[in-house]
Amino acid sequence: MHEFEYLRADEVGRAVATVAGDPGASYLAGGTTQLDLMKDGVLAPDRLVDITRLPLGGIACDGDMLHVGAVTTMEELAADRTVAERLPFLRQALLLGASVQLRNMATIGGNLLQRTRCRYFRDPAVSACNKRLRGSGCAAVHGAARMHAILGASQHCIAVHASDMAVPLVALDAVVRLLGRHGERSVPLTEFYLLPGDTPDVENVLSRGELITAVEIPLLAPETRSTYLKVRDRASYEFALTSAAVALRLDGGVIGEARVALGGVGTVPWRAPAAEAVLRGAPAGEEAFTAAAEAAVVDPFTVEGTAFKVELAKRTLVRALRTVTAGAP
Amino acid sequence: MTTVERVRLVGEGVDRVDGPLKATGAARYPNDFNLPDMAHAALVRSTVAAGRVRGLDTAAAESSPGVLAVITHRNAPSLGHGPDTILSTPPPPLQHDRILHYGQYLAVVVADTAEEATAAARRIKVDYDEAEALLDMHDPRAEVLVDPFKTDSDRGDAESALAAAEVQFEAAYTTSENTNSPLGLFTTVAAWDGDTLTVHDSTQWPGNVRTALARVFGLPENAVRVLAPFVGGGFGAGLRPWPHVVLAALAARTVGRPVKLVLSRPEMFTGTGHRTASEQRVRIGATRDGHLVALHHESTTTLQMEGDNFEPCASGTSYAYACPNLRTRDTQVRLNITWCNSMRAPGEAQGNFALESAMDELAYALGIDPLELRLRNYAEEHPGLGLPWSSKALRECYEVGAERFGWSRRDPEPGSMRDGDQLIGYGMAGVSFFWFQQPCQASATLREDGTALVRSAVTDIGTGTYTVMTQLSAELLGLPLSRVAFELGDSDMPEGAPAGGSGLTAGLGSAVQSACHNLVRAFLDIVRHDHTSPLRGCEVDEVAVADGRIFRMGSPGRGESYTDLLAAHGLHELTADGAATPGTSEELGIAPAGAFGAKFVEIRVDPELGTLHLERVVSAIDAGRILNEKTATSQILGGTVGGIGMALFEETVTDRDTGRIANGTFGDYLIPVNADIPDMQVIFVGRPDRFNPVGVKGVGEIGLVGMSAAIANAIHHATGRRLRSLPLTIDMLL
Numbered sequence A: 001m002h003e004f005e006y007l008r009a010d011e012v013g014r015a016v017a018t019v020a021g022d023p024g025a026s027y028l029a030g031g032t033t034q035l036d037l038m039k040d041g042v043l044a045p046d047r048l049v050d051i052t053r054l055p056l057g058g059i060a061c062d063g064d065m066l067h068v069g070a071v072t073t074m075e076e077l078a079a080d081r082t083v084a085e086r087l088p089f090l091r092q093a094l095l096l097g098a099s100v101q102l103r104n105m106a107t108i109g110g111n112l113l114q115r116t117r118c119r120y121f122r123d124p125a126v127s128a129c130n131k132r133l134r135g136s137g138c139a140a141v142h143g144a145a146r147m148h149a150i151l152g153a154s155q156h157c158i159a160v161h162a163s164d165m166a167v168p169l170v171a172l173d174a175v176v177r178l179l180g181r182h183g184e185r186s187v188p189l190t191e192f193y194l195l196p197g198d199t200p201d202v203e204n205v206l207s208r209g210e211l212i213t214a215v216e217i218p219l220l221a222p223e224t225r226s227t228y229l230k231v232r233d234r235a236s237y238e239f240a241l242t243s244a245a246v247a248l249r250l251d252g253g254v255i256g257e258a259r260v261a262l263g264g265v266g267t268v269p270w271r272a273p274a275a276e277a278v279l280r281g282a283p284a285g286e287e288a289f290t291a292a293a294e295a296a297v298v299d300p301f302t303v304e305g306t307a308f309k310v311e312l313a314k315r316t317l318v319r320a321l322r323t324v325t326a327g328a329p
Numbered sequence B: 001m002t003t004v005e006r007v008r009l010v011g012e013g014v015d016r017v018d019g020p021l022k023a024t025g026a027a028r029y030p031n032d033f034n035l036p037d038m039a040h041a042a043l044v045r046s047t048v049a050a051g052r053v054r055g056l057d058t059a060a061a062e063s064s065p066g067v068l069a070v071i072t073h074r075n076a077p078s079l080g081h082g083p084d085t086i087l088s089t090p091p092p093p094l095q096h097d098r099i100l101h102y103g104q105y106l107a108v109v110v111a112d113t114a115e116e117a118t119a120a121a122r123r124i125k126v127d128y129d130e131a132e133a134l135l136d137m138h139d140p141r142a143e144v145l146v147d148p149f150k151t152d153s154d155r156g157d158a159e160s161a162l163a164a165a166e167v168q169f170e171a172a173y174t175t176s177e178n179t180n181s182p183l184g185l186f187t188t189v190a191a192w193d194g195d196t197l198t199v200h201d202s203t204q205w206p207g208n209v210r211t212a213l214a215r216v217f218g219l220p221e222n223a224v225r226v227l228a229p230f231v232g233g234g235f236g237a238g239l240r241p242w243p244h245v246v247l248a249a250l251a252a253r254t255v256g257r258p259v260k261l262v263l264s265r266p267e268m269f270t271g272t273g274h275r276t277a278s279e280q281r282v283r284i285g286a287t288r289d290g291h292l293v294a295l296h297h298e299s300t301t302t303l304q305m306e307g308d309n310f311e312p313c314a315s316g317t318s319y320a321y322a323c324p325n326l327r328t329r330d331t332q333v334r335l336n337i338t339w340c341n342s343m344r345a346p347g348e349a350q351g352n353f354a355l356e357s358a359m360d361e362l363a364y365a366l367g368i369d370p371l372e373l374r375l376r377n378y379a380e381e382h383p384g385l386g387l388p389w390s391s392k393a394l395r396e397c398y399e400v401g402a403e404r405f406g407w408s409r410r411d412p413e414p415g416s417m418r419d420g421d422q423l424i425g426y427g428m429a430g431v432s433f434f435w436f437q438q439p440c441q442a443s444a445t446l447r448e449d450g451t452a453l454v455r456s457a458v459t460d461i462g463t464g465t466y467t468v469m470t471q472l473s474a475e476l477l478g479l480p481l482s483r484v485a486f487e488l489g490d491s492d493m494p495e496g497a498p499a500g501g502s503g504l505t506a507g508l509g510s511a512v513q514s515a516c517h518n519l520v521r522a523f524l525d526i527v528r529h530d531h532t533s534p535l536r537g538c539e540v541d542e543v544a545v546a547d548g549r550i551f552r553m554g555s556p557g558r559g560e561s562y563t564d565l566l567a568a569h570g571l572h573e574l575t576a577d578g579a580a581t582p583g584t585s586e587e588l589g590i591a592p593a594g595a596f597g598a599k600f601v602e603i604r605v606d607p608e609l610g611t612l613h614l615e616r617v618v619s620a621i622d623a624g625r626i627l628n629e630k631t632a633t634s635q636i637l638g639g640t641v642g643g644i645g646m647a648l649f650e651e652t653v654t655d656r657d658t659g660r661i662a663n664g665t666f667g668d669y670l671i672p673v674n675a676d677i678p679d680m681q682v683i684f685v686g687r688p689d690r691f692n693p694v695g696v697k698g699v700g701e702i703g704l705v706g707m708s709a710a711i712a713n714a715i716h717h718a719t720g721r722r723l724r725s726l727p728l729t730i731d732m733l734l
Ligand SMILES: Cc1cc2nc3c(=O)[nH]c(=O)nc-3n(C[C@H](O)[C@H](O)[C@H](O)COP(=O)(O)OP(=O)(O)OC[C@H]3O[C@@H](n4cnc5c(N)ncnc54)[C@H](O)[C@@H]3O)c2cc1C
Pocket: A026, A027, A028, A029, A030, A031, A032, A033, A034, A035, A036, A051, A070, A071, A096, A097, A098, A099, A102, A105, A106, A107, A108, A109, A110, A111, A112, A113, A114, A115, A162, A163, A164, A165, A210, A211, A212, A213, A237, A238, A239, A240, B667
């Protein structure tokens, strides 16, 4: 491994100043993405600034808003009572991700910024990767693709954003709180991620050294039903082939509010507003579910190994909708 | 002496004798050895699959912190070639600029720390003259090896019999490449002392590594010592002396310090072999009432550019069923791929998938229960040799397995059994595993404190060899377990058989039996003319042993203890050697049988999402005498899990254009996790085998075989869909 300096930040402002002022510096949270990529030779920072001792932990509820500090671990968030009661599909998504060992290390901020699992990105012996080196091409498009995106993808990049947690979070209109050299700002998660276009190396709106300090998550109204369905090749410890996060309010068999997002298929966590529009005001039933699924998966970009995901993603959403409405009065 | 006829089929399930060492971390695996002043090595691998090294820029690496040496083909000494035994030794590394596969070693960097070595290795720049790689087994330019194992068989007139058959069936099956993936990363720690070399290595066969290193470095065999007291799994990957072992020794000699080399997981994927892909075709002719009249099985597997790989997929069909007309053909195609090598149940795992799927398909075509079809074609004697089997309880496997599983509850109609929205599938497969045994030696010593030490240069790769050999030695010497130690994993010990082919327990057990008999004989020899001894003039077959004593058969009072015998003759200890070479069927007039088994599985399929969940597996196994019920059961369970991996998850993917392994990490190459594993039952049936002096047939691999076919057959039962290509994944079930 490339030699690097390890710094333990003790003050938020200094951490930001250090990373913002040094192109060779990176934040280190749980390290479950960052250190892997360093060992694989994909990342080679000169300096790691450990943020896990900064006062950025803690979960606080303020009315209908949950404030989650960026260094809160996935397990801590999953164990939170408010999350269990008011955001059950977020809890499901957290607990279906990775393994308990990883979830005890992995942080919420780091989870949002986890890098794609694409093996062509993660292996520097592969020269064609637009995400690693802009303009170098995409080996995955002609390669062994399975865990890859079909939405927001193109010849330039089919790397999936693999976070489970981010799927319910985009459905919830969560907001990320950022602190940069020029101060604080808030960005809705749905605007935080950038589609790859022809610059897949630019994944989000963060400027150099900008730190995620917290995530603000609007709670679901008590009568909302929600579920997260993850379809994967093995029964645990595996990323999604497809997933669906669904939250609905039903009023006498008619769908009121609807929140829908898909995972495992998008280059970014995939909110599906068109599906929500189909569902809103429709009677809960197969017809609406199928129409929503059709509306959710539009203009997919597939390669040989990912073609099956078009149908699977639709069926996953239909199943999630059926599950979430089952037994409704 | 105790004879096989009197032992119970299933021996006591005593706890592993090495269990406490493993549980406390005291067991030392190759990676646990650190020597004073030890340096570390890292490897540079080719990123093309074919061509030549045009340029190697090592300057940056050489000037990197901590670097002691950079060895490439330009400065490596000329090295000899290791032996070709049951598997050939890969050619020595760094002898030329030719590249034959992705991941081939191009350089080794030695530094003070592993991190420094790795960082420096990354700084080496390689320029290639890339050649077009042969990566597709259908490439017309690829060399095809016909009958490479000399196992092709013909019986009767298979073509005419097929043409004339009342019912004809034909289908093609494919299986993917799999990678052995033992948990313990392969490690070599090499240290030179003048012209003698000591190596700790992750191997399944220390003696073979010793011979290989001796030949590579031009040393006498006794100048090399290979140690492997504990190995973190192998599944066949440790059967060959790999080039990285040579590189570790070369690095140590170059820098004049001990060197440790630990492969990374991606290096395990390119450097320690894999199960080949296969394409197979099965054609069957049968009567309408389900009697086989013709059986054709053809298989093509892949092979690396140099050396061999023993992977007959079709030949096992020749003795699986009674069928008068038969034809099996195995071929291999040479490609620019990483080394193909034995992986748990080589050939058999792939071949059984094709044959046992085809039998299920035939059963449906005929409207006969799949189990019944197998019984109608039961091979009462070895169909090729025409001799009685040394043991065969496959019928019992079918019957007991079916009973335990509840096969009779199965409604044969596909899609007819449901659990809510889930489709239920029952599937089964029969297994006739090959027979394999290698010569082996052992020694047995009795010491004045009344303890025994039995040794052989074999390995225990997690299978339980330490334990079962301790049990067997204790029984043969009439000592309590606590007074017997079994030692292994040192090439200086008596020549051991490889831990492969499910043949170690049979081969080693025979050698241990021979050593223990010889030891008892040695005791009898010292009192042969002793007029005071009640054992005077006794032959070994006239005595029995128990409680640390030898006594005249039938007269427990007329004997002496080992310790008294030693003391009376002024000896501190007495040692005897033993050796065993398997007999031949001509001599014995029986056909040597491998293990037999029947697999029954129940699955649930979610027809909408294509997900499959295994509910339970019943394995009924005839492996002859079972020395230890616990460790043998663990072998079958572990094999079953491996079989589930092969059936549902495992696929080593090679990039079509570059030959790179596209999923060479545990994040990408899926093996089953606990949540994928259902309730698994194991039942042992049968009798001690007559071919093997100890009565055992081996349990290491058979547990894996049959899982793929049983699951694929269950999928057909659940969904009506016939899947003929492994692994069986969600996209196929949508
Ligand atoms: C084997 C394995 C299986 C996995 N399976 C799943 C799964 O099934 N589902 C799933 O969703 N995820 C899965 N993951 C991904 C895992 O959830 C992420 O690796 C983890 O959440 C990242 O969090 P971390 O704290 O370890 O981040 P780190 O690795 O420390 O950081 C990740 C990146 O974010 C940056 N960073 C971290 N925190 C901040 C911050 N507050 N502000 C700005 N930048 C920051 C770092 O510089 C780095 O670039 C898996 C990971 C592994 C290794």
